[in-house]
Amino acid sequence: MTSQEHRRIDDLGTLKAIAHPLRMRLYRALFVSRTATASQLADQVDEAVSLVSYHLRKLAEHGLIEEAEAQSADGRERWWQPSSYGFSIRDEDVRAPELAAATAAFGRTVDEQRREMYDRFRDERHTWSEEWRSAAVSSEWLPRLTAPELASLGKELDALLQKYDRRARAAEAAGDTEGRENVAVHLHGFPYRGTA
Incomplete structure (x- = not known):
């Protein structure tokens, strides 16, 4: 890349x-x-x-x-x-x-x-x-947040997932491939009204 x-x-x-x-x-x-x-x-x-x-x-x-x-x-x-x-x-x-x-x-x-x-x-x-x-992992959370809090949460989650991905890519490049699989992490964060 x-x-x-x-x-x-x-x-x-x-x-x-x-x-x-x-x-x-x-x-x-x-x-x-x-x-x-x-x-x-x-x-x-x-x-x-x-x-x-x-x-x-x-x-x-x-x-x-x-x-x-x-x-x-x-x-x-x-x-x-x-x-x-x-x-x-x-x-x-x-x-x-x-x-x-x-x-x-x-x-x-x-x-x-x-x-x-x-x-x-x-x-x-x-x-x-x-x-x-x-x-x-399959989880759902229903917190009450402000729009800035949701934006901050998204940035923190993105940074955390990038940290794990970069660490895994570096380990794999160094030959540490034992037990590694492709992993999909899908997460949505959006406001909603009414009952869940």
């Missing part, structure tokens, strides 16, 4: 590019693998290499991913990596109607894919070791 910062998305073209379901799956798979070729990603998402290559180029056009240093001697392979440590979409950047609509489409895509990931875990829970089943 070139940048360790989140990329701030505030334009319609980039929002539309990442809102595409296959592109979001490819971005997520690339973020997890750190670097990959179109062929490797095609295997992960069960799509044709030509289709994956097309969508990777679209993500690159919008600066979400970039070419990576080759990981093999095969000069025909094109390697990709995320261009930043994730991205963010801020409400103040997407208030225009067309941006709001694209943000809503992106949100639906992400929520659907998150639900699919969690449903898959629940369906396959018995295939994981007792240690992983016990470590899995």
